[in-house]
Each structure stands twice: as C-alpha cells, then as structure tokens.
Amino acid sequence: MAALTAAAGLVLSATPAHAIPAFTPGAAGAGDPYFPDMGNGGYDARHYDIALTYRKDRSITARTRITATATQHLSRFNLDFLGPLTVHSVTVDGTAAAFRRTGAQELVITPRRGLVKGRTFTVTVTYSGIPRRIEDDALGVSGWVATDDGAVALNQPFGAATWTPVNDTPADKASYAFALTVPNDLQALANGEFAGRRVHGGQSTWRWRMPQPMASELAMIAIGRYDITAGRTPSRIPNVTAIDRNLLTSPEQARSFHELTEEITEWGADTFGRYPFGATGGIVDAVGVGYALETQGRPVYDRKGRPGINPGSSLVAHEIAHQWFGDSVTPRHWRDIWLNEGFATYAEWLHGEQHGGATAQERFDGLYATPADDELWQVEVADPGRNNLFAPAVYDRGAMTLHMLRREVGEERFFALVRDWYARNRDGNVTTADFVRHVKRYGDPARLEALLRTWIGTTGKPAL
Ligand SMILES: [Zn+2]
Incomplete structure (x- = not known):
C-alpha cells in the first residue's frame, strides 16, 4: 500500500482497502525468453504517432506520441529506448512525467497520478541525437543504419528502440503514423500508405500511415535520394516502389522492380487471400546489412554494391509473402x-x-x-x-x-x-x-x- 500512496497521491484513511486499486509498476520486459529486456508489461500500445526531423549532419529531432491502454493499475511503466539519443521531455496526457533511463534499454516513466486499469492514455516523448545501429554477433546489423545519402531503420529482431521509444515486442501490435521531415533534396519513406508531402522552406515533410496493427520489428523509415514509382496493382492496391539513385542504372530497372512487386502482390492475394494492407511496394537501397526485410507494406532490399541488379522474383516472393505470414499473422x-x-x-x-x-x-x-x-x-x-x-x-x-x-x-x-x-x-x-x-x-x-x-x-x- 505504500506504493499506492506514493504513486497515486492518494491519502488512505478509513476507506476499505478493496475499494482502492493497488497501483504497481509495469514489468520491464514482455516475458519473451529469448529477449527478456524487450517489451514491457502493464499496458497495450494502440497507436504510435512519430514526427521525426532528419538533418544533413545525420542527427534527428523527434517526438513520439503513443496512445496506450493500461492493463493493470499502473504506478509507473517502461518504454524501450536506447542511447545515445537524449530524452528531453516526457508527458502523460499532457502533464509532465518523471523519467529515468536504466538497464539495457528501459525508459522508466512515472506519471503524476497512477493510471487506472482500462484507461487509455497518451505518452509523449521528445528526443534528439544521432541514432546508432546495433551489431549483434549472431543476428547481424539492425536499428538505425546510416547510408551514403541518409539512413534506413530496420528493426528485426530489435532496433526500433534505436530511433523511437517503443513497446518493443511483436506481441503488442499497434497502428502507426509517420511525419518525416528531411532536406528538400532527400525523400523519406515509411510503412504503408502515402498520406501527403508538404514543402516548407528548405525541407519537406512526408507523411505515411499504417492503420493495420504492426509489430515494432516491422516498422521502417528510409531516407535518401530515391527514384520513386507510384501506381496501383490491377486490383487497385497502391504500389510505391523506390530505388536508391546510386543503384539505378536505367529507367527500365525502376519499371521492372515496380512491375515485379505488383505481380507478386497480386499472386500473393490469389494464393493466400486478400492483401492485408492498404499499400504495397518495396525499397531497393545500399544499406550494407546483407539482407532483405519484410517491413510492413513495403519491404526493404539491401543491394549495396550491386548497381543495376534488382532483387529476383524468389526474393520478392519471400518478402511479399511475409505480408501475410509474419506481418499480418x-x-x-x-x-x-x-x-x-x-x-x-x-x-x-x-x-x-x-x-x-x-x-x-x-x-x-x-x-x-x-x-x-x-x-x-x-x-x-x-x-x-x-x-x-x-x-x-x-x-x-x-x-x-x-x-x-x-x-x-x-x-x-x-x-x-x-x-x-x-x-x-x-x-x-x-x-x-x-x-x-x-x-x-x-x-x-x-x-x-x-x-x-x-x-x-x-x-x-x-x-x-
Ligand atoms: Zn524471411
């Protein structure tokens, strides 16, 4: 009960104990035996709204606003967030909250008042710095990966926490919205549906949205100089493909990648059932990680050192099939x-x-x-x-x-x-x-x- 008094700011008197919820901290992990630090307990993230500005010096300034529902009476809760980014502020429902960083990747947030089970709340974190990538001996490179002309964020199995505070577990899927501001000579892509581009001063803000639930390991940002092709498949699914300009050797290359993505998306729908998301596509970039990843609604294919050579139909079939198996399920x-x-x-x-x-x-x-x-x-x-x-x-x-x-x-x-x-x-x-x-x-x-x-x-x- 001491925790209750401290966390919730309530004064206990003659009120029966059963009438007052016991507020306790959310767990620091989601219980995955392979990755005990990943994810957190005590809430269910519903939506991420990420506004991120990228500068030519490779730094970012960002604000992530998470809408979540408490699944227990919460005295405090954690997000996953990795250094070296600096956290500037944290608010819960608009009110400043205490925060500290601890453990491998924990951002511990203590709201002014406890959060009652079932309550939906918003937590807003502002942060900045130069994000880093993760290099794991067994699992390779992930996270925010700098490229020649920008960066690509790839999060499997971990990496999301290098660029956004997050409940980093595939067990807690949520919808996402991105507003990515980049210098005017760069483009910014992310998961799902294109939601507009606005030019202001020397910058442009690109909006993307993924309304279907998405695991954090499948969230993606790609910033660089791209040749972008937009169209629709025969069954009217928006298809946005992009190729790093340094890897593009002919207009035919862009058309052929776009058409292969379209054809395999349609093949997947015929074979497995309706395409799960509001858009399809693909990004060919010189990332240097040595793999392709089924980022939701728009896979990323690393083709570093292979200009003019698109991913083949087998690889595209693999990544597009993941949209059903891995991403939706x-x-x-x-x-x-x-x-x-x-x-x-x-x-x-x-x-x-x-x-x-x-x-x-x-x-x-x-x-x-x-x-x-x-x-x-x-x-x-x-x-x-x-x-x-x-x-x-x-x-x-x-x-x-x-x-x-x-x-x-x-x-x-x-x-x-x-x-x-x-x-x-x-x-x-x-x-x-x-x-x-x-x-x-x-x-x-x-x-x-x-x-x-x-x-x-x-x-x-x-x-x-
Ligand atoms: Zn795969």
Whole structure:
C-alpha cells in the first residue's frame, strides 16, 4: 500500500482497502525468453504517432506520441529506448512525467497520478541525437543504419528502440503514423500508405500511415535520394516502389522492380487471400546489412554494391509473402519465427513451381539429401534458440514441414489450410501451438500432430 500512496497521491484513511486499486509498476520486459529486456508489461500500445526531423549532419529531432491502454493499475511503466539519443521531455496526457533511463534499454516513466486499469492514455516523448545501429554477433546489423545519402531503420529482431521509444515486442501490435521531415533534396519513406508531402522552406515533410496493427520489428523509415514509382496493382492496391539513385542504372530497372512487386502482390492475394494492407511496394537501397526485410507494406532490399541488379522474383516472393505470414499473422514469441520464415520460404517454392522453376517437391528432395549431421537437422525449428533465429533450419526445414503437410492432406486441403490460417489470424498474434491446433482440422489429428512434432518439435533427420 505504500506504493499506492506514493504513486497515486492518494491519502488512505478509513476507506476499505478493496475499494482502492493497488497501483504497481509495469514489468520491464514482455516475458519473451529469448529477449527478456524487450517489451514491457502493464499496458497495450494502440497507436504510435512519430514526427521525426532528419538533418544533413545525420542527427534527428523527434517526438513520439503513443496512445496506450493500461492493463493493470499502473504506478509507473517502461518504454524501450536506447542511447545515445537524449530524452528531453516526457508527458502523460499532457502533464509532465518523471523519467529515468536504466538497464539495457528501459525508459522508466512515472506519471503524476497512477493510471487506472482500462484507461487509455497518451505518452509523449521528445528526443534528439544521432541514432546508432546495433551489431549483434549472431543476428547481424539492425536499428538505425546510416547510408551514403541518409539512413534506413530496420528493426528485426530489435532496433526500433534505436530511433523511437517503443513497446518493443511483436506481441503488442499497434497502428502507426509517420511525419518525416528531411532536406528538400532527400525523400523519406515509411510503412504503408502515402498520406501527403508538404514543402516548407528548405525541407519537406512526408507523411505515411499504417492503420493495420504492426509489430515494432516491422516498422521502417528510409531516407535518401530515391527514384520513386507510384501506381496501383490491377486490383487497385497502391504500389510505391523506390530505388536508391546510386543503384539505378536505367529507367527500365525502376519499371521492372515496380512491375515485379505488383505481380507478386497480386499472386500473393490469389494464393493466400486478400492483401492485408492498404499499400504495397518495396525499397531497393545500399544499406550494407546483407539482407532483405519484410517491413510492413513495403519491404526493404539491401543491394549495396550491386548497381543495376534488382532483387529476383524468389526474393520478392519471400518478402511479399511475409505480408501475410509474419506481418499480418505475427508470432507472439520469437521462438515461433518459423511461422514467418517457413511460410515465406515455401512461398518462394510455390511461386517458382508456378512460374517455370523447380517444383516444390524437387526443392524438398534437394534439401532432404542434406547429410544427417548437417546443422539443418540439428536445430529445433519451433524453438531454435536466440542465436539461431535466422538459422537455415528455420527457413528450409520450416518450408519442408509445410511441404510434408501438403503431401499429407492433399492439394486442395493444403491451400485451404494456408488461406484459413491467414483469414482466422489476420492482424493478430499466434503461437506454434495455435498452428498445430489449426492443422489438426485438416486431416487425421493424431497423424498431423505427429508429423508436426517430428518436423518442427525435434532435432535429427526425420525418416520419410
Ligand atoms: Zn524471411
């Protein structure tokens, strides 16, 4: 009760204890065993409104306003936020709040009064500095990555906290709005739908919005000198693609990337169900991270050192398929990332076999020939471990699992299974246990459960 008195500023007297809520601090982590510091407890973030100004000296000045709902009586709560950015102010519902920074990435905020469970509040943080990137021995480069002509923010599995205060867990999805102000000779892109551009003085402000729920790991900002192509797909989905001007060697290159994105977005909708978001697209940039990322509504493809060479149809099929599997249907915990990567890899196989490439069976057979002592068989797909998040087993054995399901239940039921998985879980969070329950509806439950246990729940090369 001491915490209550201090935090809520209430005076306890003869009032029965049960009539007064006990205000307690929100947890400093979201409970993900792979990343205990990531995310926080005690509230549900609903919306991020991010206004960020980028300058030629690579510094930013920004204001992030988060709308959240308390899920407990909160005396204080945390956001994830990394140095070296400086926090200037924090308000809760417009009133200055006390804050301190502690631990690996905690911004601890104590509002003037406790927040009652169920109450929706806004927390506004102003900050500035030169954001940094994260270099992780096992998981590579992420966060705010400086490029020759600007910066790209890529957040998987962590990195959002390098440029915005955030509840950095895929379990807490929220809508986003971006107002990005850059010097006039640069462009600024982000997730989702274009919402306008305004020129003022030597700067321009670019607005983008993602009204569907988005995990922080899928938020994206790209600032640089781009050649931008805007259009609509045949089913009227806005398509905005951009290529770094230093990587662009011909107008045909921009057109071909735009058309490939359009074609694969339509293919995805035909194969998996309605496209999940209000816009599609892609960004080709010289980032130097060595990967492409399925940032929501608009993937980023790193092509550093490869001017004139667009990402191929297999890679685009992978990243666009993630819009359904990973982005719209999002694992709650990082150990279940095979639900993203297995599906996206299998989408490569499907797209390939429907467009004159190897069949999925041939891809499966090629991988199955991998020797039994290979790492492919030594990682447990549905719990690979923090450092194996991006191990080949997660991708390839994940895709092989889906192929085994296809063989078991047959063509028609398999595609129904995949489409229904999306339809039932659109905009939500899922676990592997949810997937197992789902799959068991499409055939002999015991056989299907055993198949999944063998392929994703154990190590060792399964017998066929
Ligand atoms: Zn992927």
